[in-house]
Amino acid sequence: MRICVLGAGAWGTALAVGAAGHPAGGRSVTLWARDPAQATAMAQARSNTRYLFGIPFPPALAVQGGDARDACAGADLVIVATPMAALREQLALLASVQAPVAWLCKGVETSAGDGPGLLAHEIQLQVAPHLHAGVLSGPSFAQEVARGQPTALVAASAHAGVRDMLVAAFHGPTLRVYANDDLVGVEVGGAVKNVLAIATGLADGLALGLNARAALITRGLAEMTRFGVALGARPETFMGLSGLGDLVLTATGDLSRNRRVGLLLAEGRTLAQAVDSLGHVAEGVYCARTVVQRARHLGIDMPIAEGVVALLDGRLAPADAVRALMEREPGAEHG
Secondary structure (H helix, E strand, C coil): CEEEEEEECCCHHHHHHHHHHCCCCCEEEECCCCHHHHHHHHHHHHHHHCCCCCCCCCEEEEEECCHHHHHHHHHCEEEEEECHHHHHHHHHCCCCCCCCCEEEECCCCCCCCCCCCCHHHHHHHCCCCCCCCCECCCCCCCHHHHHHEEEEEEEEEHHHHHHHHHHHHCCCEEEEEEEECCCCHHHHHHHHHHHHHHHHHHHHHHHCCCCHHHHHHHHHHHHHHHHHHHHHCCCHHHHHHHHHHHHHHCCCCCCCCHHHHHHHCCCCHHHHHHHHHCCCCCCHHHHHHHHHHHHHCCCCCHHHHHHHHHHHCCCCHHHHHHHHHHHHCCCCCCC
């Protein structure tokens, strides 16, 4: 099986390393980097020292720069591992590819004009409608996957062939891949959990306690579910890997960039300072406003996400954002 991974950040590199080193063998993996200098450096070092220091590349992993379409030529499976902001461009380049395509990014595209921001599959339907495509998502830190630590993911697509290909490519002794046909639910879970993780990091940074953390995660899951169901997802999807699983990991894990943003804001850092200190993209910062905008359009109440946006926009100080949530009128738990 020939696999091409477009994007040499931490997560794309981790999956490429895992696939190339699969104990069953039979996989040849190309990792494509947008920056030719980065591609050359990785090929020479046989590792991605910028994002995954100390993780060696298996022999079956090749590195390539240049035109992404050349890197994908002859591939049996293409993985798009770019941030959400670059997905539209990459899918447009892949519009005529015959192989299954899956993306890894978790977010909502920043809204252009008056229209709502789009989920990844909605972008694909606009720019590359003939692709057989899907998403690989779930609770996963790149460093742990690259080290071969146990991880479970979900492969979601409307096409059974895409789901089967993703399972065949990545499922192994340390990486379990479950199939799901609820593409909307899996994408919503992956996007909204990043926003909620900022809120949880904020609460932890303010030392509000474990009770507050549990409340935020639980009520955040309710927000995520309401939003997803309004977009056509199945409610049970949010009790799975891409919903509850990814939310718990991102809201509590020390490797979470979005949680780290909340912690830094609680320390008094500005948003620019918090983002600059990460060295990686924190998707929750970029999609929070779009999530809230779309929720308002749907008539969905998302008070935690609304509070995060007010915090990111500078309209509320950290302590005031928490106070605003606690002063809301009481209501039914499942309302």
